[in-house]
Amino acid sequence: MTKKDHTIQRRSNKRITARDIAVQLGISEMTVSRALNNRGYVDKTTKEKVLEMSKELGYSPNHIAKSLVLKKTHTIGVVVPEITHSFFPEAIRGIEEVTFMAQYQLILTHSAENAKREQDAILTLESKRVDGILISTAQSVEDDMFYRSLIKSSVPIVFFDRCVYGIGANCVSIDDEESAKKITMHLIGHGYKRIAHLSGPLGVSIGQDRLNGFKKALKENNIPLDKELIVESGFHEKGGYEAMNKILSLPKKMHPRAVVAVNDPAAFGAMKAIEEHHLSIPKDIAIVGFSDDIRAALITPPLTTVRQPAYEVGKRAAEKLIATIEGKSSSIDEITINTEQVIRLSCGCNKKK
Amino acid sequence: MTKKDHTIQRRSNKRITARDIAVQLGISEMTVSRALNNRGYVDKTTKEKVLEMSKELGYSPNHIAKSLVLKKTHTIGVVVPEITHSFFPEAIRGIEEVTFMAQYQLILTHSAENAKREQDAILTLESKRVDGILISTAQSVEDDMFYRSLIKSSVPIVFFDRCVYGIGANCVSIDDEESAKKITMHLIGHGYKRIAHLSGPLGVSIGQDRLNGFKKALKENNIPLDKELIVESGFHEKGGYEAMNKILSLPKKMHPRAVVAVNDPAAFGAMKAIEEHHLSIPKDIAIVGFSDDIRAALITPPLTTVRQPAYEVGKRAAEKLIATIEGKSSSIDEITINTEQVIRLSCGCNKKK
DNA sequence: TTGTACGCGTTATCAA
DNA sequence: TTGATAACGCGTACAA
Numbered sequence: 001m002t003k004k005d006h007t008i009q010r011r012s013n014k015r016i017t018a019r020d021i022a023v024q025l026g027i028s029e030m031t032v033s034r035a036l037n038n039r040g041y042v043d044k045t046t047k048e049k050v051l052e053m054s055k056e057l058g059y060s061p062n063h064i065a066k067s068l069v070l071k072k073t074h075t076i077g078v079v080v081p082e083i084t085h086s087f088f089p090e091a092i093r094g095i096e097e098v099t100f101m102a103q104y105q106l107i108l109t110h111s112a113e114n115a116k117r118e119q120d121a122i123l124t125l126e127s128k129r130v131d132g133i134l135i136s137t138a139q140s141v142e143d144d145m146f147y148r149s150l151i152k153s154s155v156p157i158v159f160f161d162r163c164v165y166g167i168g169a170n171c172v173s174i175d176d177e178e179s180a181k182k183i184t185m186h187l188i189g190h191g192y193k194r195i196a197h198l199s200g201p202l203g204v205s206i207g208q209d210r211l212n213g214f215k216k217a218l219k220e221n222n223i224p225l226d227k228e229l230i231v232e233s234g235f236h237e238k239g240g241y242e243a244m245n246k247i248l249s250l251p252k253k254m255h256p257r258a259v260v261a262v263n264d265p266a267a268f269g270a271m272k273a274i275e276e277h278h279l280s281i282p283k284d285i286a287i288v289g290f291s292d293d294i295r296a297a298l299i300t301p302p303l304t305t306v307r308q309p310a311y312e313v314g315k316r317a318a319e320k321l322i323a324t325i326e327g328k329s330s331s332i333d334e335i336t337i338n339t340e341q342v343i344r345l346s347c348g349c350n351k352k353k
Numbered sequence: 354m355t356k357k358d359h360t361i362q363r364r365s366n367k368r369i370t371a372r373d374i375a376v377q378l379g380i381s382e383m384t385v386s387r388a389l390n391n392r393g394y395v396d397k398t399t400k401e402k403v404l405e406m407s408k409e410l411g412y413s414p415n416h417i418a419k420s421l422v423l424k425k426t427h428t429i430g431v432v433v434p435e436i437t438h439s440f441f442p443e444a445i446r447g448i449e450e451v452t453f454m455a456q457y458q459l460i461l462t463h464s465a466e467n468a469k470r471e472q473d474a475i476l477t478l479e480s481k482r483v484d485g486i487l488i489s490t491a492q493s494v495e496d497d498m499f500y501r502s503l504i505k506s507s508v509p510i511v512f513f514d515r516c517v518y519g520i521g522a523n524c525v526s527i528d529d530e531e532s533a534k535k536i537t538m539h540l541i542g543h544g545y546k547r548i549a550h551l552s553g554p555l556g557v558s559i560g561q562d563r564l565n566g567f568k569k570a571l572k573e574n575n576i577p578l579d580k581e582l583i584v585e586s587g588f589h590e591k592g593g594y595e596a597m598n599k600i601l602s603l604p605k606k607m608h609p610r611a612v613v614a615v616n617d618p619a620a621f622g623a624m625k626a627i628e629e630h631h632l633s634i635p636k637d638i639a640i641v642g643f644s645d646d647i648r649a650a651l652i653t654p655p656l657t658t659v660r661q662p663a664y665e666v667g668k669r670a671a672e673k674l675i676a677t678i679e680g681k682s683s684s685i686d687e688i689t690i691n692t693e694q695v696i697r698l699s700c701g702c703n704k705k706k
Numbered sequence: 707t708t709g710t711a712c713g714c715g716t717t718a719t720c721a722a
Numbered sequence: 723t724t725g726a727t728a729a730c731g732c733g734t735a736c737a738a
Contacts, residue, residue, distance in 0.1 A: 015507065015715095017714095017715060017716085018715070018716070019715080019716095027724080027725085028724065028725045028726080029715090029716080029717095029725090030717080030718095030724070030725060030726085031723085031724060031725075033716070033717065034717095034723090034724085037717090039717090040723085040724095041723050041724085042723070042724085043723060043724085046723085046724090058502075058506075060476070060479045060480050061480050061715090061716085062421075062480065062482060062714090062715050062716070063477075063480045063481045063482065063716095064417060064420050064421050064426065064481070064482050064714090064715080064716090065421055065714070065715035065716040065717090065730090066715080066716055066717080067417045067716090067730095068415075068417050068418055068421055068714090068715080068716075068717095068729095068730045068731070068732095069715085069716050069717050069718080069729070069730045070716085070717070070730085071730075073417065075460070075481075083442050083445055083446050083449065084442045084443060084446050088442070089436050089437045089441070089442045090437060092436055092461075093436050093437050093463070096436065096461075096462075096463050100463075105460050105462065105477060105478075105481065106460065106461050106462070107428070107458050107459065107460055107461075108445075108449075108459050108460075108461040109449075109458065109459070110446070110449050110453075123413070124416075124458060125458075126413045127413050127414050127415065127416045128416045128417070128428075128458065129415060129416065129417050149411075153411075154368065294647060294648060295647060295648060295651050298648050298651035298652050298653075299651050300651075300653075368731095370730095370731060370732085371731070371732070372731080372732095380708080380709090381708065381709050381710080382709090382731090382732080382733095383708070383709060383710085383733080383734095384707085384708060384709075386732070386733065387707095387708085390733090392733090393707085393708095394707050394708085395707070395708085396707060396708085399707085399708090414731090414732085415730090415731050415732070417730090417731080417732095418714090418730070418731035418732040418733090419731080419732060419733080420714095420732095421713095421714050421715070421716090421730090421731080421732075421733095422713075422714050422731085422732055422733050422734080423714090423732085423733070424714075
């Protein structure tokens with residue numbers, strides 16, 4: 001039991017356990033456990049010895065064993081459709097800030113917009129016994145059933161950004177409908193009447209919501225809805241480009257005077273198409289996006305858009321999840337985060353007023 | 354043991370275990386385990402029954418318990434300094450692709466460029482018994498000692514992008530020095546002689562490496578090094594702006610004709626400073642960046658830069674780590690990934706040739 | 707082909 | 723203030 005022994009003890013590459021410390025000190029594992037976790041009564045001297053020996057042996061507590069008995073992993077699963085979508089790194093950052101403070105780690109999974117992969121990820125997360133899961137769903141949402149049984153399971157869930165509604169699940173998202181309505185109103189308020197919409201995939205809630213907001217704005221201003229001016233573009237540049245080309249292939253007098261794109265990448269694609277048709281933005285066609293992509297301010301002309309506070313969404317979702325995990329919240333909430341309009345040149349609204 | 358019983362069995366919100374399945378079927382836990390994992394001999398009929406009952410009860414295998422006995426978590430820890438740095442989402446995406454294929458999950462931690470937080474993260478990852486760790490270090494690297502003892506521990510480590518050299522660790526990174534040298538050579542090749550460098554923090558390897566590459570290029574072309582033209586800007590826009598202002602506060606005839614920025618954000622800041630001095634890019638001062646930020650192509654004038662294959666870096670690092678974990682690789686490698694020059698207008702090199 | 711005993715590293719509980 | 727025992731859910735090794 002001399003110092004030398006301790007050194008020798010390290011020989012094998014086996015991990016040091018609480019038992020090793022106990023044996024070295026000639027005490028029981030329980031005392032070691034208590035000393036290391038400040039739980040129950042431990043003699044001050046004993047405690048110091050334990051701490052010292054723990055350092056000397058390079059002890060690293062085994063959280064796996066701890067989790068098994070405590071039934072708590074201090075781990076949260078995060079499922080996102082596409083890590084590189086500029087929105088998600090920001091959102092993850094918000095999540096991380098909250099979970100870091102609360103001492104949870106994050107298992108990050110990426111569904112690649114694939115429902116099957118998403119389900120597998122969630123199942124794995126359950127098997128890893130995460131304490132809760134944050135989900136932003138893939139585009140190809142198939143069966144509600146999976147989510148319905150999921151929220152009945154013992155793992156707390158909070159959806160963020162892309163939610164599944166109507167199944168009694170927690171959700172933190174942008175007020176997509178309201179925001180889309182407002183930005184459309186903004187165009188209308190500046191005299192535009194004939195307005196097109198490049199919509200997201202209608203299977204995804206935000207695609208549907210933004211379309212609805214667009215429609216509501218028209219309706220409230222008694223502007224008739226022209227179905228040919230609503231084209232599904234999806235969330236990417238390519239889709240925006242194609243959708244806009246489709247619209248521009250209409251007879252000239254049917255062209256829109258303004259375009260509301262479901263998001264900025266789609267708007268970028270559309271801008272390319274508009275330019276290729278030798279039309280000017282915003283003189284011939286005004287355009288607005290959605291998301292305040294980092295490129296929006298730099299493109300020519302700078303794109304008017306709706307800023308989504310991604311960090312805030314992630315933060316609030318994580319807060320709600322942790323509150324639920326720790327029993328401080330039992331309600332089911334649908335939280336919406338306010339957006340902010342960023343008026344730039346692409347909508348041609350600066351001059352008119 | 355009738356069907357009815359199974360349903361009743363679900364009452365409590367306790368998790369279903371292999372034992373529950375065994376009891377329902379009147380067999381042993383081991384048979385259940387074997388059936389579920391396709392290991393050893395199991396009667397075909399028995400196996401089917403187990404699988405069916407497993408589904409019926411909604412069994413989710415407890416990976417925590419599994420990990421404890423198998424001493425393997427199928428989890429990899431990732432430590433990045435700043436999730437939102439455009440480089441990292443890409444790199445994580447590369448990591449994710451590899452680990453997904455190999456059936457590992459990712460615990461993502463973020464050090465916020467803080468060495469202390471990074472160490473805590475690594476310690477926690479060790480306690481969670483991850484099978485390996487991928488690290489991109491924080492700017493404030495303090496003691497090698499921590500890393501030295503880390504790589505001696507039982508957890509395989511691979512550094513990526515920002516490495517700690519000279520301690521015998523695996524590393525996958527950009528050939529920073531070579532790339533910086535090449536882009537500087539490119540400027541020199543187009544007639545620029547008086548060239549400034551906005552350097553990164555010299556405590557970080559990439560800051561040091563790029564500076565060295567810059568110096569080498571000058572040296573090989575017998576261009577004298579002017580210390581006043583090397584200013585530490587750090588990695589952000591603000592630092593680039595300030596550093597450039599410092600340079601522009603020199604007497605006019607000491608101004609550089611070209612600038613090599615440590616990365617694109619720093620270049621953006623510098624461009625702002627140059628414009629505020631009513632100087633034209635590239636006519637008065639040419640500039641090049643490093644990293645091919647998503648904004649580089651859109652800014653005016655478009656920025657010449659060095660594209661870093663972030664996805665590739667992440668991918669290779671993950672491959673090396675998994676190979677090490679699974680005993681298919683035991684060498685210590687320093688892998689460098691080639692970069693690619695993206696020549697745009699900011700360097701004024703297009704016209705001259 | 708199936709079952710039994712034991713161990714993985716930790717903590718809760720109760721006794722000393 | 724400390725220790726012995728059992729348990730968390732699963733897999734290995736061996737026996738049947």
